[in-house]
Amino acid sequence: MNAEPVLATIAKALGDTRLDAVLVGNAAAALQGAPVTTLDFDFMFRDTLLNQKKIKKLAESLGMSCSQPFHPASSLYRLVEPESGLQLDFMSRMDGVKSFESLKSRAAEVRFAGARLRVADLADIIRSKRALGRPKDLAVLDILEKTQNEKEKAAQE
Numbered sequence: 098m099n100a101e102p103v104l105a106t107i108a109k110a111l112g113d114t115r116l117d118a119v120l121v122g123n124a125a126a127a128l129q130g131a132p133v134t135t136l137d138f139d140f141m142f143r144d145t146l147l148n149q150k151k152i153k154k155l156a157e158s159l160g161m162s163c164s165q166p167f168h169p170a171s172s173l174y175r176l177v178e179p180e181s182g183l184q185l186d187f188m189s190r191m192d193g194v195k196s197f198e199s200l201k202s203r204a205a206e207v208r209f210a211g212a213r214l215r216v217a218d219l220a221d222i223i224r225s226k227r228a229l230g231r232p233k234d235l236a237v238l239d240i241l242e243k244t245q246n247e248k249e250k251a252a253q254e
Contacts, residue, residue, distance in 0.1 A: 100124070101209060103183065107138065108212035110158050116151040118142040119204045119215040121191065121222060123237065128207060129219050131244040133237050137184035141217070143197045144172055144189030152176070152187050161185070193228030194221060219245045 111118060120128070122139035142148050152174045156163035161176040161183070176185040194200050203218040223241050226234035 100127075104138075104214060105209035105212055106159070107185065108209045108214035110155055111214065112212050113158065114151045114155045116142065116148060116155055117201070118187065119197070119200050119217050121200070121217040121225065125217045126219060126222050126237075126241055126244070128216050129244065129248065131219070131237075131241050133240060137186055139186045139188065141191055141194065141197055141200055142187050142189060149174070159185075191225045193224040193226075219248065 118140040119125075119142075120138060121141050122137075123131075123133045123135035124138045126133050127135070142152070153163055155161075156176045159176065159178065161178045164175045164177075172189045174187040176187070177183070189197070191200070200217055200221055201215060203221060204215040205218065207214050207216050219241065223238065223245060226238055226241065
């Protein structure tokens with residue numbers, strides 16, 4: 098599947114709702130050259146009442162359902178498109194990441210069909226996956242670290 102049209106739609110909808118969010122996880126790593134796959138798109142956002150409303154508005158604009166919060170003891174908002182199964186997860190906290198502001202300050206801006214999308218720095222993704230310590234996160238650490246090393250070497254050349 099070519100994720101670019103999907104990301105363009107998501108980026109435009111994020112811009113239209115003015116929801117300040119950063120793409121994280123394997124999708125963000127893949128955009129930076131890591132040979133990883135994912136079934137969803139994960140975002141970190143600043144948890145405010147206004148942003149919670151923006152997430153609901155985003156879900157409506159994309160024709161998705163919104164579970165809020167997805168787990169009663171969490172702040173995860175899950176948006177799901179019923180027909181395709183497309184899933185967007187919005188979280189206000191991430192293991193290994195100090196704050197949304199710190200993550201955002203290191204994020205890169207990527208454009209999709211003229212719409213802007215912030216993408217987490219690969220080092221932040223690695224730090225988060227290491228801190229989570231789940232088998233599925235630890236399984237990709239070596240690949241992500243090799244990708245990070247290759248990026249650093251290329252930047253020095």
